[in-house]
Amino acid sequence: MGYKAKFRIWRGEGGEGRLEDFTVEVNEGEVVLDVIHRLQATQTPDLAVRWNCKAGKCGSCSMEINGRPRLGCMTRMSTFEESETITVTPLRTFPVIKDLVTDVSFNYQKAREVPSFTPPADVKPGEYRMQQVDVERSQEFRKCIECFMCQNVCHVIRDHEENKPNFSGPRYFIRIAELDMHPYDVAERKEPAQEEHGLGYCNITKCCTEVCPEHIKITDNAIIPMKERVVDRKYDPLVWLGSKIFKRQR
Template sequence: MSYTLKMKLWRGDRSGGELQDYDVEVENGEVVLDAIHRVQATQAGDLAVRWNCKAGKCGSCSAEVNGRPRLMCMTRLSDFDPAETITVTPMRTFPVIRDLVTDVSYNYEKARELPSVELPPRDADGKRRMMQEDVERGQEFRKCIECFLCQNTCHVVRDHEDNKPAFAGPRFFLRYAELDMHPLDTVDRRKVTREQAGLGYCNITKCCTEVCPEGIHITDNAIIPMKERVVDRTYDPLVWLGNKIGIRDKDRDSRSEI
């Protein structure tokens, strides 16, 4: 069964823009992206929207639907009252390129700052071995589709543009955690996570976790454990003493040689 959906879509570019009204015919079972495509096909051929897979796996169609960061391809029209007006705006944290398309290059800049994985030498038989339980700990983090909704909703950068140079954001704290928890990686990223990635700015409100379309427990399983590791190395008096006299550093060096 079809019905007429009322939509407000943000139209504009870097210099500014405004919401424009559209009435579009939609069908039961469709998603917001379907309605956007129909507006594009019938009323606004120049409407800019980024998308690719339409299956919730590419992370391209991120936007704000009625003020909430969501994937348009995974937001069903049936979640709204048919008489309700659906408002779609670009992600607020990133600069607008045009209409619903934003410039997310900030995220790629942060990705380049990540220290890469460094593995120890292979075993005598040429293999590397890990315990399955160690592998499973970081498995959840690899589900990230880089939609950057967590970055968009994080108030540290959403409300404070000047924090961006010193703050990596939840997507990359997830990556720092994934690498730091890798059972074979030999790099200690705790100092970099605190001083360069700005982990201390995060006050674990869990807004990033709430909008993750993959259901990753970003705060509980990645950010909080990383905070605990940073605090342990920086403020624990016994660890501080061990670092001061070189015990911890020697121990880490010996492990990396194994």
């Protein structure tokens, strides 16, 4: 059975905006994105929202629903009380373009700053041979759909604009960790993670892990092990000496 739901949605452009109230029909089995589409079709056709797959795999419909970052296409209306007012706002960390659409170009800039997979010069494409254990070690990190909700809740970015030039954020720490674990990647990842991408700024509050829709253990499986490897490399005298004497073996 359908019912009428109360929605409060942020409307505006740039840094100026306001919350507007709507009453809209909700049908059984619908998600928040369904309701937003109904609002576009029936009440406010100029409401801007970014979306693509509606299957929880593209990450484009990230928004804050009742103050928590969520995917609009994966947040079921059945999780809310029918009498509840549902507040929908854009991701807070990134500049608003219009309504629920934010400018996430910061993340693409950081992606370009991470050197790509770098195999040995004497190994040609098609000649890579990996043990299954090596595949499984980094498989978790490849599930990332780049919804950027982990970036949104990271207080180093969210609360400190001045950190953005020197801090890549959790999404790119898992990318660096994945490459560092790859048996055929020969690029140096540890020192740049600390010196160029700001790994030391992270104080492992695990807020990024809590909002990940793919349930990637960002903190436990990527950031903490990477921090440990950086510390070993930089401060363990035996590791430091070995790095000076021997080339890294892959």
